[in-house]
Amino acid sequence: MKLIGSTSSPYVRKVRVVMAEKRLDYEFVQEDVWADGTTIASSNPLGKVPCLVMDGGDAMFDSRVIVEYLDTLSPVGKLIPTSGRERAEVKTWEALADGVMDAGVLWRMEAIWPKRADGERSQAWMDRQRGKVEAGIAAMAKGLGDKPFCSGIHLSLSDIAVGCALDWTAFRFPELDWRSAHPSLARLIDKLHQRASFKDTAPA
Structure with a gap:
């Protein structure tokens, strides 16, 4: 998995903390969405981070959606109750x-x-x-x-x-x-x- 984001974004940080707590491996790619040369739209048409790109190239965005998904990937440290x-x-x-x-x-x-x-x-x-x-x-x-x-x-x-x-x-x-x-x-x-x-x- 590849996480596109910024170290100053609190939404990106939320995803990074969840990934650390869940002990998930990923590649972190720094992206300044305000820069003229940003390429974030190629992964997220809304032009926002965080954006999680899966191995097949499909992208997932919005921190709430991403952390919900990540919590299902490993039984380690369950962070969201199921129901x-x-x-x-x-x-x-x-x-x-x-x-x-x-x-x-x-x-x-x-x-x-x-x-x-x-x-x-x-x-x-x-x-x-x-x-x-x-x-x-x-x-x-x-x-x-x-x-x-x-x-x-x-x-x-x-x-x-x-x-x-x-x-x-x-x-x-x-x-x-x-x-x-x-x-x-x-x-x-x-x-x-x-x-x-x-x-x-x-x-x-």
Whole structure:
């Protein structure tokens, strides 16, 4: 398998962490989808990463689709329950984490996209997206409470998705300082940082 992505993308990182936890072999191909010479459209017509290219050449995209597939490839470290309320809980955590990242990306691109003049940038739009990021992180902290992990007592996709969202937020928006505001999330992220899967995929 070949994973096309960027080391700065939190969605790509989520896939890379899952691959590490599942002990799956793959080739990582760096791709800047914003560069003029990007070739990502040849694998994903939407022009986004991550994109997983299988041995036969077929491509799979969207991090949620990819991690769902990867969890079926090996019985090692099952990350997504197969059915029922437990599965819905994990997928809801993932949706919350992805929503924080979605809002963060919209906020960041409004602020830095070079093809938009400064006078065209909307502070109201950026403030709206920042509000979503902060509300999402607060909801994570409330949902985690005093539990050792987001969905029970074992690592799951919930924790991987939340960890990637929090690390990316700290990477791109250090001024938010969610650690001080939400010590329970700080404890969780410190625990995740002890895992090789997180150490080896830090955003850069």
